[in-house]
Amino acid sequence: MIALSQRIFQFIIFQRRYISIVFVVLVVLIALAAAERLYLSSVESNWEIIKKEEENALREYLSKEFRTFEKDMVNAAVRITASLQTSALRPQSTENFMQLFDLLQRNFIHGYSLELYSSDKVLLAWAGEKGIDVETTAMSEHRTFYITQAPIYSYAILIEPIVEQESVEGYCVVKRLFDVNYPISNRFVRNEVFVNSFTSKLQLKPQFEFGSRVQSKKNAEQFIFELTTEDGKVLGQALVPTPLLAARQEKIHQTFRRIQYFLFFLIAVSAIVIGLRSVQSSTSVWMKILIWTVSIWLSRYILVWTEIPFSFIQEGIFDQTYFASSFGFGIARSVGDVLISSMCLLGNVIVITWILGRKLQDKQAFGLHNSILIAALLVIIGVLLMFFFRGYAATIRSAVFDSTFHYNDPMFILPQFPLAVMLFSLFLVTIAFVLASIGMMYIAFTLVGRLLRLQHYGIIAWLVVLVFFALMSALFGILHPNPLLSQIERLAYVALLVIITFLSYDVQQHRMRLLKVRTLILTFVVVFLLVIPLTDRYVRESDNTHVEFLAHISTQPMDAWLTFVVNKALSELSQADAANVLQSGNEMQKDKLAFTAWARSILSKEGYNCWVMYVDSSGMPVSDFYLGSIRHPWFEYSIREPAVPMPVTVEEKTVDGYAMKTYKGYNPVILSSGKTVGGVWVEVSAAPQFLLTKESPEIFRNYPTEIMRAQHRTIVFSEYHDGKLVYSSSESFPVERPLPQAVTHRSESGFWLEEVIEGVEYESYYLRQNNNYLSFSLEALSFRWHLFVMVRMVMFYLLVSFVSAVVVLTILRLKKVPVQFGVRTKLLLAFLVISFIPIAILAYYNRLYAIERIEQNLIERLKDETDLVAATLQKQYGYETPSDLDQMTDDNAKEISENINTDFSVYRGTIVHVSSKPEVYEADLIDDRISAGAFSNIMLRKKNFYNEHRTLGTVSYLVGYRQLVSQAGAIIGIVAVPTLFRQNEIDEEIIERNAYLFGTYALALMIAVVVGSIFANQIAAPVRRLQQATRRVAVGDLDVQVSSERNDEFGELERAFDTMTQDLKALQEQSARVQRELAWKEMAKQVAHEIKNPLTPIKLSIQHLRQAYRDGAQDFGKILTQLTETILTQIEALSRIASEFSHFARMPERKFELCDIHQILNEAAALFKQHEQLLFNFSLNAHSAHVLADKEELRRAFINIIRNAVQAMNEKGSVSILTSSDRQNIHIAITDTGTGIPEEIRNRLFEPNFSTKTEGMGLGLAIVKKTVGDLNGTISIESTVGTGTTVHIRFPLQTNILEH
């Protein structure tokens, strides 16, 4: 009990700094909880005052932002008027007009629209989108500022009169986007509006009312803030949500929660530090592994729990719409989280491998001798590995299935950032998986060796491991219902992992060497072989699942759902704001009412084909908008009793030969006073193509190309009736194609079939409905495609590996850790860099050139197409004057467009007159005024053709313009052909080019790598041979020869080396002979000297004995006893001398093995434990104590040193044995408390025959020095007379020894 208390006390003292942090933080946490409670109750009791303050703050902020917004517009107008000469506002020639256009272009600001009007309010020049027509009635001698609403956007408009000598010479108009009214955020709608800029800051969205729309009153849910101009004019009002107590409390709670999270984070970090500090003092491998693992994953879960960084960032890689999974309680809820988790996983595996690897180097690590236990362990490892496989496959599957990534998107050679992060994370997970698997293989291999009692871990052990895992894999496949990997895949991976483990195993050293270049390369090959095909496989599986799901959903009757949609739309579209527009709105508002109402309704959110039409109180149409469906004549919708709603009806009809199902309803539009001011019709149509069910709205959502795509492949849906194809979404499928024979033989309702249609291979999913079939076909992936995907991924991973290597090397360099590469590696790197740079430059410029070519090609096509449109129009209508264009309608344009397969618009003057896609102009998605560039180039500069880039939201596209010339040669209009509607075609061209070029570059780079590798090997081979030979020479092997048949400088060098070693050998032999002679002489002298000493007493004793015998001495018996005793003693001495010399001279063959110094020191000291007055103190702190040596020889050396120490203390005192280690060496210090060694003899201690003792030959320390020296170690003695002596020994650790 006392011991435990002491240990706890010691622990607290050791960790006091971190424990005190934890304690302080806990106290702060308790205080915070109390403070939060107090603060919340204070806010609740003073809520009315706080609410007022918040409202005032919001007012102030809005007012400030609005003034800045207005001021920027005024500045823009002032800048233009200041640089304008008023005479320019009375242009006399096209040059004058062009100057005005240029002036506006120079002063143009992104997001603004600039216009110049003459004094009689005629538009002279413009820059930017028209947006909305300016109210010319508002033009006066004073500055005017107002805000008005268009269907999609609200605009702020500033009219600045240009005055000279008190006379208005013209007007400068500045328009700027104020708000977006369109509720759907999509890429076609611009988002840089004034309101959005502060909505993101305030995190609330006020609504605005201007002009006639100002009608809302203050209520409990919103307060009203008047928007006034600099000069005090009220423009409208902002309806700002009233601050809520619940929201305020939530905000306070959130703030406190974040602080608490931070504090918990501190506690956790302290706990982890305490844990890791404990690791250092722990000797148990398993405890170290446990503490590290717990620390790593505790840190990870703390991040999850405290929602760091998820609560701060929910965009980019933390956007869950890219990827999200509920796996692991939140460690994979976004791509960013997957990245963090995969780093933790890899870190964990590396730590375990590192710790366990060191343990496994000891052959006795598993003190297991029980065969049953070993076999049981093997089975556990086998099962674990199989679950590893499954877990890994599940990870890759989840990365594909639980994401919206297009993994194999060929549009981009390098993946987009979030996808790149996901791929990188998978790469890390794969490395972790491979490392862990190799570790398990190695353990299994060791156990098999133990089980089979193998002395040498050769090929048999590996084969047994391979067969064992193959059996386990087969068993797993049988027992586990969903192993996620096929049997063949599992077997292939087992074989690869066994091969890597085999190659990583150093037979001589009995340990793993994962850092060998060969092993690393193989490991990466396995990583690639795992991650790339598996990802590709799951992508295909995901495609198929998506197709099957779509097929089944598409054939579900949707009557209930579509009836609900129409009912909901009717309810939304007949709200009070629509009633107000019908009652008192201006013409433009009425005209756009159907579109604006549609845009805010469920119809736009769901994106179905639909038609919305408003009628007035007499039943006459006011406004209509349609999407995708066929427009009906208005009289079909005339209504006799607008005040009576009509329930939703379902009708079947045939339009253009296709059966169609429509869901139609009507609701009256009623003012809040109860007066009916009109009504609204809503019709949703379902899938005209599908004859079988007539209901498949899924394919008619807004972006069918997005929905009906599986990754990059478009799904072709076809319908077979009575054994023949009756409809297909692809024109390449021949009508009346017979149903494949293989289909009729199948009994399942849904199945996959590979088929060739018009020479193209398809994978089709057939779905049977009675005796008719629907098919959903995906174009089969070709070999070239797979190659492209594979090469692209390999290149990406190589790039990632290269960048990671550069980062690691930079860190090592900064930390001044020496990193050396061999000649071959350096040469290979040099070859790679040299070959990569020109290929990269070539690829870059080729891509630029390709893009330029595509654009040039597009421009050429636009030239042709605009020419074709102009010629067709002229041929068909023979226009002579601009007014002749009045004959032409949108329907005519559509007809021509279908005939020539080109969409186009025709401008008359500055405004679009007809278009084959009128809906985009009606919806105000595209400006109906011609761009300033097109107008000035075609109409003013009289260019025949002009092209420019336009943007729609964030989408950029190219438009070609051409003069529409009468037969007399006069310009009567402008034809415009956009590429917007052909984006797919352009994308496909880029894809094709990417796949083709990338494959070529990748092939070139691979050839460069292979050739570079061969050259590097060729050049480096002699250097490496010389290096190895030099090492052998350094250890005394002069028989080494590196002779080669090369005729270059390397060959000469090798031959010179051979000559040198031969000369050296001869010299060495000569020298050795001389040395041997000298040694023999010295030895003879020593032997003679040593033998002489005992011989003298023997001689004297024998002489004395003979004399006594001759003299007949009476005590002859006694003399005999004494003298024979002396003789025997001296003979014993002679024998000892012979033994000592024999020992010194003997050079037994050393048996090298990994020796644990700590263990040997303990064993050596144990021999002296019989001396009761002797105390041994151990302090064995070396983190690594393994050296490669002859264990017995090392033990003798330590026994010798300890014996000297014991003798120096007369067997009384203490001997301290300390060890410590650094990166390369282990240091041993053996200290006694003896009498010490005088300085004069200290230098002679290691000389043979030198001794201060009465017995022994003085060879002990000489032998110790020889032993230490042979192990590349050093020995020194430090001594103080009267205090004691310390023997210092330093050995290089095992890694250094092996290198030598």
Place this chain on the structure above:
Amino acid sequence: MKKYLLHSLIILVAIVFLAYRTCAQISAKQDEKRAADDEILSIFADVQRGILQGNVGLFTQYFSPQIYLNVQNIGDGYYSSNQASSLLENFFNMRRTLNFKLSTYVTDVTMPYATGGGLFVYRGSRETLQVYVSLVKHQGRWVIAQFNVY
């Protein structure tokens, strides 16, 4: 006479047997439909409870392997059940439910649905949301195939 009586008896027994079988079949079908209705209603009840308690785990278990989501600020499209669960969990975690009720249920169709609305607090403001949930039969059980939040 005896023969006539015997024939009549056999016919009567046959009629009674057939009537019994038909009644039993009708009853079984009714039971089946009632069970299906109960299953559907219990899913809708879990959806309502899940949204009310801000615990989407109560109903994400019913998601089909692929689900069509149309949720504010998330965008529409097909997501895996796993991804959809995480997306909705995050969506409702960021909101505090003040009240919510599924008010309309349609169960006697091949794709049953329920719709309703509620009041939430989101970033300091009140927010009214409408929810639409529809089910399909997948591998013998009802699963949520569409989840819309407007």
